[in-house]
Amino acid sequence: MENIKGNLVVGQSGGPTAVINQSLVGVIQEALKHENITGIYGARNGVEGVLREDFVNLRAESHWNLEDVAATPSAGLGSCRFKPKEEDCKKIFSIFQKHGVRYFFYIGGNDSDLSAGIINKIAQEQNYDLRVFHCPKTIDNDLLVTDHCPGYGSAGKYVAQAFMGNDLDNRSLPGIKIDVVMGRNAGWLTAAAALARVNKGDGPHALCFPERSYTIKEFVERVEAIYNSNGRASIAVSEGIADKDGNVWLQSDIIRAELRELGMDSIIEWMDATGRIEDAAGGAKLDAFGHAQLSGSGMMADFLAAVTKIHLFKKSGKKVRLRADTLGYAQRSFAGCVSETDAAEARESAAMAVRVAVSGVKSGSICFKRVPSESGKYFCDSFRAPLEDVSGVNFPKGVKQYRPMDDKFITGDKFDVTPEFIEWARPLLGNLPVKGTLTNTKI
Amino acid sequence: MENIKGNLVVGQSGGPTAVINQSLVGVIQEALKHENITGIYGARNGVEGVLREDFVNLRAESHWNLEDVAATPSAGLGSCRFKPKEEDCKKIFSIFQKHGVRYFFYIGGNDSDLSAGIINKIAQEQNYDLRVFHCPKTIDNDLLVTDHCPGYGSAGKYVAQAFMGNDLDNRSLPGIKIDVVMGRNAGWLTAAAALARVNKGDGPHALCFPERSYTIKEFVERVEAIYNSNGRASIAVSEGIADKDGNVWLQSDIIRAELRELGMDSIIEWMDATGRIEDAAGGAKLDAFGHAQLSGSGMMADFLAAVTKIHLFKKSGKKVRLRADTLGYAQRSFAGCVSETDAAEARESAAMAVRVAVSGVKSGSICFKRVPSESGKYFCDSFRAPLEDVSGVNFPKGVKQYRPMDDKFITGDKFDVTPEFIEWARPLLGNLPVKGTLTNTKI
Numbered sequence: 062m063e064n065i066k067g068n069l070v071v072g073q074s075g076g077p078t079a080v081i082n083q084s085l086v087g088v089i090q091e092a093l094k095h096e097n098i099t100g101i102y103g104a105r106n107g108v109e110g111v112l113r114e115d116f117v118n119l120r121a122e123s124h125w126n127l128e129d130v131a132a133t134p135s136a137g138l139g140s141c142r143f144k145p146k147e148e149d150c151k152k153i154f155s156i157f158q159k160h161g162v163r164y165f166f167y168i169g170g171n172d173s174d175l176s177a178g179i180i181n182k183i184a185q186e187q188n189y190d191l192r193v194f195h196c197p198k199t200i201d202n203d204l205l206v207t208d209h210c211p212g213y214g215s216a217g218k219y220v221a222q223a224f225m226g227n228d229l230d231n232r233s234l235p236g237i238k239i240d241v242v243m244g245r246n247a248g249w250l251t252a253a254a255a256l257a258r259v260n261k262g263d264g265p266h267a268l269c270f271p272e273r274s275y276t277i278k279e280f281v282e283r284v285e286a287i288y289n290s291n292g293r294a295s296i297a298v299s300e301g302i303a304d305k306d307g308n309v310w311l312q313s314d315i316i317r318a319e320l321r322e323l324g325m326d327s328i329i330e331w332m333d334a335t336g337r338i339e340d341a342a343g344g345a346k347l348d349a350f351g352h353a354q355l356s357g358s359g360m361m362a363d364f365l366a367a368v369t370k371i372h373l374f375k376k377s378g379k380k381v382r383l384r385a386d387t388l389g390y391a392q393r394s395f396a397g398c399v400s401e402t403d404a405a406e407a408r409e410s411a412a413m414a415v416r417v418a419v420s421g422v423k424s425g426s427i428c429f430k431r432v433p434s435e436s437g438k439y440f441c442d443s444f445r446a447p448l449e450d451v452s453g454v455n456f457p458k459g460v461k462q463y464r465p466m467d468d469k470f471i472t473g474d475k476f477d478v479t480p481e482f483i484e485w486a487r488p489l490l491g492n493l494p495v496k497g498t499l500t501n502t503k504i
Numbered sequence: 505m506e507n508i509k510g511n512l513v514v515g516q517s518g519g520p521t522a523v524i525n526q527s528l529v530g531v532i533q534e535a536l537k538h539e540n541i542t543g544i545y546g547a548r549n550g551v552e553g554v555l556r557e558d559f560v561n562l563r564a565e566s567h568w569n570l571e572d573v574a575a576t577p578s579a580g581l582g583s584c585r586f587k588p589k590e591e592d593c594k595k596i597f598s599i600f601q602k603h604g605v606r607y608f609f610y611i612g613g614n615d616s617d618l619s620a621g622i623i624n625k626i627a628q629e630q631n632y633d634l635r636v637f638h639c640p641k642t643i644d645n646d647l648l649v650t651d652h653c654p655g656y657g658s659a660g661k662y663v664a665q666a667f668m669g670n671d672l673d674n675r676s677l678p679g680i681k682i683d684v685v686m687g688r689n690a691g692w693l694t695a696a697a698a699l700a701r702v703n704k705g706d707g708p709h710a711l712c713f714p715e716r717s718y719t720i721k722e723f724v725e726r727v728e729a730i731y732n733s734n735g736r737a738s739i740a741v742s743e744g745i746a747d748k749d750g751n752v753w754l755q756s757d758i759i760r761a762e763l764r765e766l767g768m769d770s771i772i773e774w775m776d777a778t779g780r781i782e783d784a785a786g787g788a789k790l791d792a793f794g795h796a797q798l799s800g801s802g803m804m805a806d807f808l809a810a811v812t813k814i815h816l817f818k819k820s821g822k823k824v825r826l827r828a829d830t831l832g833y834a835q836r837s838f839a840g841c842v843s844e845t846d847a848a849e850a851r852e853s854a855a856m857a858v859r860v861a862v863s864g865v866k867s868g869s870i871c872f873k874r875v876p877s878e879s880g881k882y883f884c885d886s887f888r889a890p891l892e893d894v895s896g897v898n899f900p901k902g903v904k905q906y907r908p909m910d911d912k913f914i915t916g917d918k919f920d921v922t923p924e925f926i927e928w929a930r931p932l933l934g935n936l937p938v939k940g941t942l943t944n945t946k947i
Contacts, residue, residue, distance in 0.1 A: 077677070082940075136676040140676040229577055229837060234519070234585065337773065338770045338813075363803060391670075391829070396666075396937045397937040494840040497525075500569070501560045502560055
């Protein structure tokens, strides 16, 4: 494999993160060092921009401005939710040929890796020397192969800081606080809430993950037990919380049956009423990939509030102070909450993608592994993995193409993370704010 | 009026803020300087703690620890939602007498000022020399007399940073994003979203305030117009958005009638279903003061999403990408988002309360005024106002006991803030993160 001269295209795809622009600037700054890379083009809105030949000249950006862009959350080039079909990839490839593109870097999640893989295959079939690299990003941290994903550390930091605040607020005015955290398939981000704990008794006091199944009864009884023993409760629930068949609660027949059994028919009526609103607005809550829409609505948190409030009222006859929030898009886009580790790793690994491509390697995804150290200090190294390993495209049908949390990271009672998880996650989140507390010395 | 020797009690009340502990530490650090102040007691959970004589020794805290506490959001002493009646205030006063308390500092909002006023009156009637001071705090910024309130700047900063992120996210993946902001009576916090704007075309593109009334038609048509001209829309709506009679949307008969008129009956059914859940959980959504519960639920955002989605679907036959978030409790408690200005002002004004009390003034609330400066730079001065002026307790029935946004701060079309507001608010929020953008030089 030899070095080849030509233009570079970089694009961003999928849900933005706090450091997706660090990856972009990592590609640009490294590309500037290599004389075989001629034009440095940005594709607006990922492969959608490639298809409409909407390219911007990234050599025109000053170093100063690039640093500002790198420090800014969300995709500076614009993003897309477009998953190109074989036909689209052929068109993308021909556009690359037409523009003399020899280097393509796609910053995104599983779908972006998949797209890169298809484009790479076409280039190989056509015997056209195209270097195709995937730079991982996802706040969900659910990509295969890699130890963790750029974007996760900052989102995890946001979640931890939100739960720090939640817990302090909940200590100030005791009651029950339930927060719904992003992550449809995997509980990594929900688990990050546990990093909010500093002092004895700190919340979150229970966490629920998509990797385990829960009944309503299990959930409300756990919340009740915590509330009864502590006088307060802070609870972290993944938006992907599911029944024993793996269906998310809001779309589960098992959960509906349980609601009926528990005498919570008013909640079923409410869910049905919500469905009729969706009908009136043009259809069920499905996104472009056929996933049910779980984010961008407060429904899951309100559902959890409803089952818990009704349960506690039935048990005690009293109305408890209960609030539920959906942490929402701030988890991936809040300006001003970036993990230093995450920012550096996003930048460096994207730069490495360019170095590997220039060195002659045709394709790959840049993954992370931990480097064992005598001191126990966290060190992270990058390595190139085959595109198809990261997308899981060659997996047999039915095998998960994403990475759930390791079993060792969830406690046996399924309502908490283990100390191993805390140790694993802590370096990724960077510095967390101080959490001071009075000694409360009695008079 | 003379100086008097005795113990000091400080308490915190109401919804926590990011700097309510700065006020606490301001009181403690200043109290330590005055030999007439003997014991420095903290009342746990505000006046509730006084009533159960639950005091902690704040002299036992190290300076280092106090700095950690000051930097930590939420009430370090614990808070309460308890509004003492005349009877309770008498009991509080007798407990103060019993413990030789001569100085009482109550950090809180309107209700805390009111409580302080009643306790002060009893002390005067009993001819007992008690110095009673209110240290304002509220993220809502709706206290009378003062230019602005400690707590507002940091909450405003959080809101601005959330909208910065929203806008960047919305640029990356265009669609409609609606966010509901705290502030039942006043739009100050919603207005802070406008500080997220840095570059041309930045959102929020429309804001709705409790100070103006809106019909559903006005709201959805405004969103539609923005979406049609920009291809995207970021919208900030106060949780207190109201009809022309001043009733909040979710409790408005006018809004119900309009929903029916607009053929949005499915939303009425959904609202009724929500009400039945509340019934099953022990009653309607009313808090301790008889206010409807607007925070801690995603209902308002989901309502706005529903009316907008149905409207746009009826108009275009197409389903638009629309998400709605309720910014939630993070606005008042998120750890790691503090305005430097707000922190300093909270600390200094609380210290001033102690100085004024020690100087012999019997009571008051420490308010802010701006100091005009030749350079136009922001300077703020503190002054003592009578307790009854801040609570508005002597206002005739029907006159608002809180401060709405000034008319000059809301545009004539009621969907935006004026440049005067931006100028007014900017110094209060402290430093905001950089918002970098590519020049997007076409190839």
